[in-house]
Amino acid sequence: MAQQGSLACVGLGMMLGAHVSPRSRSHIEQADVVFVLVSDPLVELWVQEMRPDMRSLQPFYCEGTSRLTSYNAMVEAMLVEVRAGHRVCGVFYGHPGVFALVPHKAIQRAREEGLTAHMEPGISAEDCLYADLGIDPGKYGCQHYEASQFMFYQRRIDPSAYLILWQVGMAGDRSLARFSTGPAYRKLLVELLAQDYPPAHPVIAYEAATLPITAPRMEELRLSDLVDADLRLQTTLVFPPARAMQRNQVMLDRLALLDREAEEATAVLPP
């Protein structure tokens, strides 16, 4: 009986050698076919040394072609091997399910075709950000948006929580075919943000370290600096809260009423 193919999309974490889980490593070592999409060339070499036969997905990117086309081609490249009965491992930097369309789509399509597919989590850039910047997303709440999507759709920002914008280096690119946009696009992003934040509001430009010999980028800027700042594909912007959280007194009063009713119900119970 022919072996049924399967797909495992695994996360490598962000830093070479530091973050990969034993389960992810096992999938990489045992798969029949390994595809790789990572953000650092030395990390790609590391995977290549684990699996000299690995296939990089980088050649699918082509400036001038919509990334949706590239993403579909990456998904199809993996699924061809799964349909052929191979155990396929898709290796992605960070967490394969966080800000990552390709692994989700590949797993969804495989399952639609009755094939086995699953995801192994990894340490994401978001995880590194919390550790490096000393931020706890639970303290004030935390909003995450892909920067272009944040511009394309109407959103309600809560300035009393953290705001984190991803892929800011190509903010405002409607074509999905560019790997960077310029100051004119960022000016519009700054205008949008200025509806909720003052021009001098602090912003951190963050980039996780991908090698154990380098440090993360944690550059403090002001909102008004962003137009001309060095913002790359891997740069994430972190906006600390601009105002204190406002207590919801109406809800607090209603909760207090519930508490009183519960206490009264307990008090009248027979011994």
Place this chain on the structure above:
Amino acid sequence: MSDAIQFLASIGRTPLSPLEYEAAVNAQVMDSRQVRALLDRDEASLNELLGGANKMVCAVLAADEEA
């Protein structure tokens, strides 16, 4: 496995102090240019010496799937 990549993977697993790092790099038996790049923490030079890709794209999400 390349000595330099193997070395990076090992210090990824086990962090070293700056002094330990310098001593560990100097103890490596590898191309002197790779040793220099490691001592300088010069990832671009190291990548060039090891023949890594020139350009990597790190965007796996489309802002708008309806675009």
